[in-house]
Amino acid sequence: MIVVEDLHKTFGANKVLRGVNLHVPKGQTTVIIGGSGSGKSVLMKHIIGLLFPDQGRVLVDGEDLCALSESDLVRVRRRFGMVFQGAALFDSMPVWQNVGFALLQHTNMPHGEVMEIARERLEWVGLNADVMERMPAELSGGMRKRVGFARAIAMDPEILLYDEPTTGLDPVMSDVINRLVRSLQERLGITAVMITHDMVSAYYVADHIAMLYLGEIVQSGTPDEIRASREPLVRQFVTGDSTGGVYQVR
Template sequence: MTSTTPRIRIRDLHKSFGSRTVLDGITFDVPAGMSLVIIGGSGSGKSVLLRCILGLITPDSGSIEINGEDIVAASEQRREKLRGEIGMLFQNAALFDSLPVWENVTFGLLAQKRIKRADARQKAASVLAQVGLDESVCDLYPSELSGGMQKRVGLARAIAAQPEILFFDEPTTGLDPIMGAIIDGLIVDCVKTLGSTAIAITHDMASAQRIGDQAAMLYKGRMVWQGAATSLMNSGNPLVDQFTHGRREGPISMELRK
């Protein structure tokens, strides 16, 4: 990869399920070290896009390059290796209920045999410290954690392998505004510390502006706007303005009334 090669490059990506088109010609770049926030209503294609980049769904056409390598054309073995280099914070943390926190945090490292089991708890403790959690949390189970603590553990798991790429799926869902701001601050700190490239999908406009350098909106499977995250609330795009301000009237609601 050269210094000018985007960390992630998407070109003319299409994906349909039966007669329903979910991604309709998506094209964008995410340079190394940048955080991109993707917004859009339910069913706009955000989650499918992430799953395509992760290699969990195969697009119908188009290319997805990571560090200049087209993962669509790569073997399953190669895609599996690339997935191991991406950290993911899931919408509801998606922790394993039957495992203590330290095993949740180091699950990927243990599965890939990148750490010895004897060293895993101490590794988990050091990563948990990065998200503001004490070592005593290591031996708790997810059911013993608050929603905010679960998100922190999920973030710790995402950064444990120091990945070059981080994905965040609705990182503040289910959190109160203060805890949401805390999680966003931790995300920004972790991304900067690691020097990672990040993509987040969210419905939370305050969160989007806190964690994103750039932002984009998906609508009916198309990317209808891209710009600075600080411009989200005054984009000048009718679709974006209606969505970000939560207005009932506008081009989106008019189509819903048909």
């Protein structure tokens, strides 16, 4: 469904992506793990066409994002839902309008129906209807995160990108989100890419796991293969050992 080929991206002197190759199979969940600053969010923004590479390309269902016109890019982007790392809610809109934003913008759906969809998606992420009229500033960090998640799934996207959807959530709420990610994939056949630091979440949702380290994929495989990996960088990351010696931070 998504093919990333030899992707390079530099910001100033900072070589963030240094030849990333990744295949994301249709209808499965691919998890990207890797340390802070390793380029995970930058990679994800290339997959949805918010950033463009210096070298290499991203193919979505065979279409090269770099070669598309602005209107074709908009068409391809509409196939995606994205949960941003920092929720990225509109501060001046109540929760239900945030969740239903794309429906309000791109369809003629009556407000009552948009509210009904918002209410349902909020319920899926474990939020009550009483948050519908609240403003983002009146929510906790974890609640904002889940509103961002509800917004990403409001349009029934074919492809979902999750940038650390469980970071900052308590263990029970993380489990609600992990189960939702699994059930979206199993029930609706959604193709998903999830970035996470949380290995419990990674092992639970992933069909494939790829580890990014200093802008390159150092290993990819099934959860069992990653669990049994002998690659020192992977071992050190998945066990959370700061004394392993191999792992450098940027």
